[in-house]
Amino acid sequence: MEPVDLALVLAVDASSSVDFDEFGLMMGGYAAAFRDAEVQAAMVSGTAGAVSVTLMLWSNIGAQAVGVPWLRVxxxxxxxxxxAAVEACPRLVPAGATALGEAMAAGFALLGAYRGAFTRGVMDVSGDGAWNQGRSPGPVRDIGVAAGFVVNGLAVLNEEPDLLAHYVEEVIGGPGSFAMPTADYASFAEAIRRKLLREIGGAMVA
Structure with missing residues (x-):
């Protein structure tokens, strides 16, 4: 596979706190972001002129599934x-608990197994609940950061108003890492567009 500037894992919460309509708003938000002209320009603005993206859904322990395989853009x-692939992605994992640490471990495994050269490896975690099953996310995050990866987060605050603090303390890590809040799923599309612009641009984007 040809080199890319960024290998990006989209790790999307599909636990029981995310209902059918909310899942649709998330997938629609990601799809709309990748159709956005500014996001598309950012994706080809690096030295390699390309990024690779995969989307993984997660919920319980052992419930992680790749909904969109790696695609070089x-x-x-x-x-x-x-x-189009994101919009067509079915909900591949059962609703259940929020095994955030397990999801992050699976996301790091996807980055570690990527068959090609990349300048930055980033996992983008989005969800509306704090970890409540399986491995604690903090130590998993530390292992991934030690391997050279970055974790960013988008916290949807509709169910847990203090979730952003949990993401800051337990989820994000690595050079230039950040967490962003969004009030609810109705505002998810714009939030993920802004997040992707910052993520793809790396340290160059405030």
């Missing part, structure tokens, strides 16, 4: 294909 046509 080097132009608008690729971004359109990614958007």
């Amino acid at each position: 080097a132009g608008a046509a690729d971004a359109g294909a990614l958007s």
Whole structure:
């Protein structure tokens, strides 16, 4: 596989706190972001002129599934294909607990197994609940950061108003890492667009 500037794992909460409509708003938000002209321009602005993206759904211990396999995006046509794949992604994991640490371990495994060269490896965690099953996310995060990866987070605050603090303390890590809040799923699409712009741009974007 040709080199990319960024290998990005989208780790998306599909636990029981995310209902059918909310899941649709998340997938629609990601799809809309990849159709956005500014996001598309950012994806091809690096030295390699491309990024690779995969989307993973997660809930319980052992419930992580790749909904969109790695797709290299080097132009608008690729971004359109990614958007379509995200929109068509079924809810592949059962609703259940929030095994956030297990999900992060699975995301790091995807980055570690990536078959190609990348400048940055990033996991983008989005969800509306704190860890409540399986391994604690903090130590998992530390292992991934030690391996050279970065974790960013988007905390949806509709159910747990203090979730952003949990993401800051237990989830994000690595150079330039950040966590962003969004009030609810109705505002998810704009929040993820802004997050992706910052994520893809790396340290160059405030």
